[in-house]
Amino acid sequence: DAMVIQNPRYQVTQFGKPVTLSCSQTLNHNVMYWYQQKSSQAPKLLFHYYDKDFNNEADTPDNFQSRRPNTSFCFLDIRSPGLGDAAMYLCATSSGGAQRVQETQYFGPGTRLLVL
Amino acid sequence: GQNIDQPTEMTATEGAIVQINCTYQTSGFNGLFWYQQHAGEAPTFLSYNVLDGLEEKGRFSSFLSRSKGYSYLLLKELQMKDSASYLCAVVNSNYQLIWGAGTKLIIKP
Numbered sequence: 001d002a003m004v005i006q007n008p009r010y011q012v013t014q015f016g017k018p019v020t021l022s023c024s025q026t027l028n029h030n031v032m033y034w035y036q037q038k039s040s041q042a043p044k045l046l047f048h049y050y051d052k053d054f055n056n057e058a059d060t061p062d063n064f065q066s067r068r069p070n071t072s073f074c075f076l077d078i079r080s081p082g083l084g085d086a087a088m089y090l091c092a093t094s095s096g097g098a099q100r101v102q103e104t105q106y107f108g109p110g111t112r113l114l115v116l
Numbered sequence: 117g118q119n120i121d122q123p124t125e126m127t128a129t130e131g132a133i134v135q136i137n138c139t140y141q142t143s144g145f146n147g148l149f150w151y152q153q154h155a156g157e158a159p160t161f162l163s164y165n166v167l168d169g170l171e172e173k174g175r176f177s178s179f180l181s182r183s184k185g186y187s188y189l190l191l192k193e194l195q196m197k198d199s200a201s202y203l204c205a206v207v208n209s210n211y212q213l214i215w216g217a218g219t220k221l222i223i224k225p
Contacts, residue, residue, distance in 0.1 A: 040124075040201075040217065040218070040220070041217050042120070042203070042215035042216055042217045042218065043159070043203075043215050044215075045212075045213070088156075090158055090159075092158075104149070104161050104164065105161075105213070106161070107158035107159050107160070108158055109157060109158050110156075110157070110158050112156070
């Protein structure tokens with residue numbers, strides 16, 4: 001089945017220790033997104049890729065970086081995690097057609113990050 | 117600014133009907149999504165409205181009034197598995213998706 005996969009599902013890291021979260025997709029979608037979601041809050045878009053074009057949200061801290069080595073994979077790097085970065089990190093994809101239209105986003109199961 | 121307003125929490129009884137409201141103020145409008153999110157899981161797509169009116173899909177229906185900046189999600193014949201958060205999200209004129217914080221729906225037997 002076509003899907004969005006995130007690994008690991010749970011990640012524990014230490015304050016200040018770099019951590020990488022991964023996302024892969026078998027949907028062959030052009031667009032991939034990374035969201036941060038804290039308990040009972042709306043998902044907050046960190047950045048997205050339209051194919052290889054990287055789009056950073058204005059209020060995304062420099063501590064967060066992303067890589068997309070190919071269509072299928074996308075990584076979220078947190079350089080120096082702080083206690084406030086503990087959250088669920090959601091990866092999503094959308095097809096990214098030729099025209100700029102609203103598209104349904106398909107989410108992976110998320111990675112819950114705990115910072116000690 | 118842009119904002120989406122939804123009730124924080126609602127409670128309903130198994131077998132009943134519940135309506136979850138969403139009001140929005142965004143820079144332009146290019147459609148409205150409803151997503152369901154079970155605790156600790158990712159959001160899953162429920163519906164998309166871009167024209168005024170009611171869209172029915174099984175037990176779930178979604179309504180939109182663009183002039184009022186208002187939508188609702190109607191859930192019929194509630195089941196225990198419908199206990200989840202329901203997120204309203206609006207596509208603005210820049211095709212950015214603006215998310216609400218979600219409404220936590222609690223179903224009681």
